[in-house]
Amino acid sequence: MSDLLQAVVAGAEPEELLSLDLPSSYRAAYLRREDAGMFEGRTDKDVRESLHVGEMAMPELAPDECVVAVMSAAINFNTVWSAIFEPVPTFAFLEKLGKQGWHGGRHDLPYHQLGSDASGVIVRVGSGVKNWRVGDKVVISPSHVDEEDHASYDDGMLTETQLAWGFETNFGALGEFCLVKANQLVPKPAHLSWEEAAASTLCAATAYRMLVGRHGAQMKQGDTVLVWGGTGGLGSYALQFVKNGGGIPIAVVGSQEKADLVRAQGCEHVINRSELDLPDNSFRSPKAGRILGQAVRSLVGEDPQIVFEYLGAETFPASVYVAKRGGRIVTCGSSTGYHHEYDNRFLWMRLKRIIGSHGFNYHEAVETNRLIGRGMIHPTLSRVYTLDDAGEATRAVQTNEHVGKVAVLCAAPSENLGIDAPELRARIGEERINLYRDWTARHSRATAPEPLAAASAR
Structure with missing residues (x-):
């Protein structure tokens, strides 16, 4: 560990951090460009084989950027996509970025540092950065936006230059240091530990935009909202936003244990898909939509005004069917497949709308963080790994061996550090903040994925 990183961990003052050199x-x-074809023809594309942990060169800082010492990061599904090189190897993104002059050229390398969620301490600021200082504690928004693009002044997600940091750019979250634009930085919630703070931004702000923001479904008080995958990274935050905003959440989960978890989170209405008599155990047929609709109406007496979608091909036919006349299906992903087939009659004849939502803009990230900082929305962190075990952490998400979010300690030497507002934390309650972690400790599976024999030729 470099002298600078040791000083950060020790809580050094800004003057000391500035006096110490950035390590080279x-x-x-990271991934290696040379491995991009390694999984061709294979069924199990084990991310532990493609993810490596080792030394990376410190990138040069641009005027509008900061170097952040990463205390903790979190795993998102885009890290899985990156590590299996699908739908395209992310080196294609880096190559495209590399054509945009010196700024972009720094990213086009034969290796790719992954990760789109992080918490940490600013250790260097570029000459053009105005509102951030060395020593500030931050979380990072993964929306990488060019502030000179005119569309960003309406909505940063509408710019043609918008990128997902750590997925379509290099120098992401999963390292001892990362490189970010100043307009990605948000103050760290003071009552959370490093790993708790790192685990929220991407999924929580994505759910905020989908449900609350003016670009999404614009949920109002009393709206019934069906949330697929209620204990997933996105679903676990969606349920909180629905409840917090005066809506009526209905969670779809896959087991009784997960049903108990979302009820403990405050979701009264739960559908356990394993208890539904589905044709071929699938939601793809019209009959499955009718079965789901009956289950919803038996719980709340009406069809949902909003369906919160991110699973894609497996669930989309049922989502279109089950939404209320005039209702909205808001979607941000397709983790079970991108090609959706549904009966369009149930869309046009019943005046429903499909709303596409991708990520979130800077304002939405700040608003989401404000709710987290006030203790109105809580992290759903369930597991914590070390940086050496980043491959295992990503494998847990790849194989769905988790609930909520999975974090990785980067510079932080242990869990439960970085809490600066213990009084607020005590008022909120450890049982709320640690709900998913405590549940996982009680329900940890008897068998976890076997580690690779070569567990890493890291």
């Missing part, structure tokens, strides 16, 4: 290299989790 640091440890990070």
